[in-house]
Structures are given as structure tokens and as C-alpha cells.
Amino acid sequence: MEEKFKLENQLCFRLYTASRLITQAYHPLLGEHGLTYPQYLVLLVLWEKDAQPVNDIAKRLVLETNTVTPLLKRMEAEGIVTRSKGKEDARQMIVRLTKKGHDLQKKLTDVPETVGNAVICKSVTPETVPGLFGMLDDIIKQLKQ
């Protein structure tokens, strides 16, 4: 009755805490450029492939449109992206990088390495990261069913 309820035995609590703490590590680096972490994720998606509908971005980030839409509106207000109705399908909103959004990639060039270095520790090294990635990917795949 006791052991299973111990915080120390909870996978979710560890993921939740680790996720929040890494996001906090991003905060000063991104905040300098007026970005939040979820907004940075949107940029990662658009830097890989510009001009995507809301749904493709949401799917990629494993989020719902009711989370992504307000986020994109804030980014539009900041002049980082534009949102415009799709030509062939008028239901779609196509999201495109502005010059400002595109140029942010150069300004944020050091972010991945900086955060990566902050996370390096005893059991998390370039050698062990692939194993960790594999387990997390399995969990994600499993829960997306």
C-alpha cells in the first residue's frame, strides 16, 4: 500500500520535473529574444520546413490545435510568423516564417549546445543519450497508441 505511492518510485514525476527544469534552462536563452520554449519548438518545426498548416505543426509537436493556435497568434503578434488561409483548402491556416522568424535561427545558434552542456552529467553523456532517447521514444510511441 505504501511503496507504490512513494514519489521516488514514480516515472511520471521524474519526467515532469526533468522536463520543467530543462525548460527553465532554456528560459534565459530564449527570453533574451522574446521567445518561450513552446514557441522555440514551433520555430524548430518551421526551420525544418516552412509554410505548414496548423495541423501539421500540432501533430509534429504532439499537441492539439487549441494549444497551438493561440501560441501561433502570439508569435504572429510578435512578427515571427504569418498566418494565411490556404489556397487549395480554405480551412487550413498556413503558417510561414517572417524574415525575423527566419533570422532568429542564427541568433539562437548557440542555444542547443549551451543547454546540451548544462545537462551533461554522470550518467547522461554523448554515449548514453541514444539509449535514453530510445526509451523516451518508446514511451511516447506507446502512449500515442
Place this chain on the structure above:
Amino acid sequence: MEEKFKLENQLCFRLYTASRLITQAYHPLLGEHGLTYPQYLVLLVLWEKDAQPVNDIAKRLVLETNTVTPLLKRMEAEGIVTRSKGKEDARQMIVRLTKKGHDLQKKLTDVPETVGNAVICKSVTPETVPGLFGMLDDIIKQLKQ
């Protein structure tokens, strides 16, 4: 310039997604009893040791009091906990389980195993979980500096 910005190379995105998806797995089980996942975490802390000040709960969950206070107030409104000024230190708010809060433990007895089973997959098994825990604990310890 490209590779480091790929979503597939981001540890944080994996943690963020895995965390959200497991929390979603808890949702129907906890929602049945009017609980959210962070509220469940508070219960885990109080079931281990009742009558703790806000600060101890917050520290245990690696959260700030400005997150925990409103959360506890909602739990108080639900009749799950009580909050009362500390006797020896009047600044402290001591949080105690009500009978309802205490009894929830029995009602939620199947939750850990149900969620645990939902997460079991190829690379995440009772054998590999300790290794995963170790890496996450290291990351958390590292980032808490």
C-alpha cells in the same frame, strides 16, 4: 547549422512530450475522483507524511510556492486538505489531509499499477526502469545545481 535544430535531436522535447502523455494517462483515473495530476502529487507527499508546511511540499515537488499555494487552495475548497497557521512559526501554513484526502489513497490504489502497465514497452521494462530513473535523477540533480 541544421542538425542541432532538428526536433529529433532534442532531449527536452522528448521529456516534455513523454511527461505530457503520461500525465494524460493519469487524467481519466484521477478525474474520476476530481483530481488533477499536480494535486495527486501533493497527495503522494502528504500520504508519506501528513501536516507539512507549504514550503516543504513545494520543495519536495521542485515547485515554487506561487504554484503550490493556489493548488492547495483548490484542494482545500474540495475538502481534501486543510490549511492552518503554524503554532511555533506563524508564517507557515500547515497543510493537513482531511478524512476525504486520507481515504482517497484507498480509492486510488490501482492507479500506480494501471499507469505503470500503460508505459511498459519494448525498451522500458522492470529491468530497464532503474537505469532510466538513474539518468533522470542525474539530470534533475544537475539542473537543480
Place this chain on the structure above:
DNA sequence: TATATTTGCATCGTGAACGATATAAATAAC
């Protein structure tokens, strides 16, 4: 013992997450 500092908690504002619901456009069924 006054004053300064620290500590514990709360308030406020903003930005996610997300379930539930709504709306319009596209597609399927009849």
C-alpha cells in the same frame, strides 16, 4: 531595543495545456 534582513507565503499577470464545444469548408453518402 530599534533597525535591517531573511524567510514563508500570497497575489498578480502571462503563457501554456487541454477538455469541451463551435464553425466553416471539404468530402462522402444518398
Place this chain on the structure above:
DNA sequence: GTTATTTATATCGTTCACGATGCAAATATA
């Protein structure tokens, strides 16, 4: 070709997270 259904996105309400700030009690310092 209507009607029904699905699809893409948006709106709404609630609950976190969290930085910034405020306040009162406790402690340290002068």
C-alpha cells in the same frame, strides 16, 4: 445535387507554471 459527415481551425473555461512583486513574521545586526 442535397444532405450528412468529416476535417481544419478556433473559442472558452479551468488549471497549472512561473517571474515579479508584496507583506508579515522571524531572525540577525547595530
